[in-house]
Amino acid sequence: MKSLILVTGGTGYIGSHTAVELIENGFDTVIIDNLCNSKPEVLDGIESITGVKPYFENFDLCDLDRLRQFCKKYKSIKAIIHFAALKAVGESVEIPLDYYHNNFESLINLLRVMGEFDIPNMVFSSSCTVYGQPDKLPVTEDSPVKKASSPYGNTKQISEEIIQDVIAANPKIKAISLRYFNPIGAHPSAKIGELPLGVPLNLVPYLTQTVIGIRPELRVFGNDYDTPDGTGIRDYIYVVDLAKAHVIAVKRLLEEKNKNPYEVFNLGTGRGYSVFEIIRTFEKATGEKVKYKIYPRRPGDIAAVYADTSLANRELGWKAETSLEQTLLTAWNWEKAIRNKK
Ligand code: NAD
Numbered sequence: 631m632k633s634l635i636l637v638t639g640g641t642g643y644i645g646s647h648t649a650v651e652l653i654e655n656g657f658d659t660v661i662i663d664n665l666c667n668s669k670p671e672v673l674d675g676i677e678s679i680t681g682v683k684p685y686f687e688n689f690d691l692c693d694l695d696r697l698r699q700f701c702k703k704y705k706s707i708k709a710i711i712h713f714a715a716l717k718a719v720g721e722s723v724e725i726p727l728d729y730y731h732n733n734f735e736s737l738i739n740l741l742r743v744m745g746e747f748d749i750p751n752m753v754f755s756s757s758c759t760v761y762g763q764p765d766k767l768p769v770t771e772d773s774p775v776k777k778a779s780s781p782y783g784n785t786k787q788i789s790e791e792i793i794q795d796v797i798a799a800n801p802k803i804k805a806i807s808l809r810y811f812n813p814i815g816a817h818p819s820a821k822i823g824e825l826p827l828g829v830p831l832n833l834v835p836y837l838t839q840t841v842i843g844i845r846p847e848l849r850v851f852g853n854d855y856d857t858p859d860g861t862g863i864r865d866y867i868y869v870v871d872l873a874k875a876h877v878i879a880v881k882r883l884l885e886e887k888n889k890n891p892y893e894v895f896n897l898g899t900g901r902g903y904s905v906f907e908i909i910r911t912f913e914k915a916t917g918e919k920v921k922y923k924i925y926p927r928r929p930g931d932i933a934a935v936y937a938d939t940s941l942a943n944r945e946l947g948w949k950a951e952t953s954l955e956q957t958l959l960t961a962w963n964w965e966k967a968i969r970n971k972k
């Protein structure tokens with residue numbers, strides 16, 4: 631019998647790619663999403679890639695009664711992958727209570743039903759944002775968690791603590807937190823990808839929207855950082871590689887191969903690229919020209935961060951496999967697909 635995995639936020643960017651990988655690895659999936667940052671058509675994309683439409687329930691995880699009803703309906707959930715969250719750093723500074731309410735309430739409700747309905751395993755979406763500007767690069771999982779620079783970042787730090795407290799109180803529950811660096815790209819089929827609502831905040835969707843003509847130019851935020859070419863350095867990880875790590879993490883929990891009831895892994899490539907390197911690699915991969923202009927630094931940005939991924943390599947047997955060039959090509963193909971300019 632197939633194991634049933636609950637994917638919260640499964641119509642979102644990383645959740646949808648993970649649902650595809652789960653289905654392709656023989657799991658049954660059920661998605662909960664309230665569509666506050668995604669569209670139901672994503673389910674068609676998942677079906678058209680895998681031939682399977684995941685079960686889907688549209689409701690807000692902050693509604694505990696509704697979540698309990700859900701658990702009565704889907705009795706045999708073996709693990710939860712918890713993606714659902716609000717994630718815009720700048721917005722979280724403007725409406726912190728909405729972020730604290732949504733990201734904590736949904737997590738607390740899930741942890742509650744895990745106890746009530748004997749769901750033993752959770753994989754939690756954490757972020758490299760918990761490290762702030764690290765003192766040493768690359769960043770290992772032991773690097774200190776710095777005071778969060780935004781309410782969003784704070785929700786990730788405190789969520790990790792909440793999960794650990796619940797595990798300490800209930801030995802039946804196990805969890806893995808995955809700290810993602812900068813996820814980019816889209817499924818190679820161009821049937822699912824990132825769908826930023828409004829003006830994108832992240833580099834790659836802004837870049838692809840510029841090249842397709844929606845934005846006049848890419849704004850490069852600062853060329854005076856203490857980095858080789860002066861622009862910011864990040865660890866850009868292909869979303870499909872990232873999705874695959876979730877399948878491995880779920881299997882590790884189901885097969886009880888975890889070494890501790892709570893584990894943390896960095897998920898990145900282990901290599902940092904500057905904004906100029908992203909522009910050049912995109913141009914090489916696609917043959918398109920990127921129009922850009924240097925702007926002042928963006929407030930709150932750090933100079934450089936990239937992951938030490940040796941723990942995930944060793945313990946999960948996982949490694950990012952896709953080149954930056956291939957990854958940026960998928961981002962471009964997705965941009966063209968959603969603008970019907972294929
Ligand atoms: P996303 O916004 O595309 O997906 C999140 C999904 O959760 C959306 O479909 C949204 O509708 C849903 N959702 C939010 N609150 C909900 C609620 N209360 N009830 C039900 N559904 C709800 O985001 P993503 O980029 O796929 O990110 C997934 C997770 O990974 C998030 O927890 C995010 O913080 C984390 N993360 C993302 C990045 C990144 O750069 N994308 C980096 C590090 C960590």
Ligand code: WQD
Binds near residue numbers: 812832849852905
């Ligand atoms: C990357 C680089 C910018 C846009 C964010 C969150 C982080 C995590 C991942 C969730 C930086 C530069 C960007 C643009 C630019 N998310 N840039 N022009 O800020 O590293 O991380 O997403 O957990 O918490 O903060 O990603 O893609 O915004 O920026 O020059 O239009 O590109 O300055 O050097 P960031 P990003």
